[in-house]
Amino acid sequence: MFATHRVKLTALLVAANAGLILHLLVGEIKPVLAWDWLDIAGEGGSALLLLLWTCLLLKSRPAGHVTNLLFLGLACLFFSLFMDSVDEFVALPDAITWDGWLESGPMPISFVLLTMGIFHWHREQLAINEQMRNRERVFREHRHFDKLTPLGDANYLRTQLQLALGEAAEEQQPLSLIMLDMDGFSRVNRGYGHAEGDRLLQVLTQLMLLNLRQHDLLCRLAGDRFVIVLPQTGEQQAQVLATELSQAVRSLAYKSSRHGERMDLTATVVALMAREEGSEALLQRLNITMARAKQSLTMHCGRQTG
Template identity: 60%
Template structure:
């Protein structure tokens, strides 16, 4: 958890700087009130609200990786904290009646922060729905641990073959079926440089990133190592290639940083697509692996 908080240290530093600037601005423009004029109920209400907002912010940052949703929630809570913080400063510092900027500092950040939090919570809600939809697909088989990858945990190769067999039988009578392979580029070099523990963390992050970019009916499995396969029911080759491109972009945009040094890893992946014809699962997977090997040839030549 502390490693996740470390990734967001710049957000916390910026908020601390803004709070101190507001304090210095009030001290420069106004005078301290004597203790006899303090209204303790207002101090507890406004100061306590600011502390609660700060605590919520820390909890959010400790539990989420860097990304758009985390940034929206952090900015929103930061604005809410700042608004309450400035409001609490008025209980200790008296400003001249001619000054109006303090009202803007108190009032303007609050609606902006609530709007940012609402947008962030909306996207967080959709993230959880996407993950829950994927988890529901394999909930009934959780006790059969050999069918699931122990690291991610996604369906393993055997689970993929079983689901592929069922899908092929269904596809013969109704709709098309496609497969997408996603293979990380230069993953062995990443393991050698940062260690296998960091490589495992990358695979876990990649699996979550791919899940968030799939439809509810799609099935993601880890075939082996750094290779993932997505089963796309009721999907022709054209749409499958579009989805494959989106998954490739999702890997490239993953904001993963190493645990030890916080270094941003620039990841990429090679994708391949095949559409099922009248064949068994093993033959289809072999054809997918051949397509992936052909797709990786330019990368091997450039290396």
């Protein structure tokens, strides 16, 4: 603090001592019996508290315009009270009138400076509070982000889906969902290890993001299952997007990190449009649709094998 603001503190102490020396040069020290202890305690104590406030201000704030205004306001108020306290110890000749200016002159200036400083401090604090709220919001949301991929998790999906449903109802716009589930993903973990499976999920995440629109929301529901929220999208358009995602996964030339061989990847992708229902009911209907699609795929593969 003293290294940064030593010029301010030095100037304040020089001004206070100059006022004291000026009183001593032209006046006489009053006898102790003439001292008004109540005024001394009130004015002197207030001056000491203002000096303490000034030190705390300089210690807690960086140098700058707002700090300068607050310091100058407190410094003028301190100087005024200090001169008023000195007057309790030193008697000046009646011809002297400048002592009144030293005692009362800085007072209105101090309040003007303090008002300006507090006003700018208020605006500064509002900006800081807004930044803190944003950081807090981001922190809360990041607790609901998937640890493997840069996507929201199931809890984040439910929160955003509820908001999207409300906006769709208010704007009378359609809203659809897509669910993507990798086929036989467990074989990747068994055959290549979980590290390879994690790497594949990260690649798939980037692939899907590249094939989605800017306002679509991709979340990782669990494992190798993803859900995409499609605002202002009807079921027919959602089906087209689902087909494109399925083709993108099938066309992905993913090479394993172990031997570099290409893995044949497929995914079951289903799409449906929201009705007049809540987020949980919509997700349940989507899961049922996916289960039926998986069952149909298993039966189809069984017939081909037989």
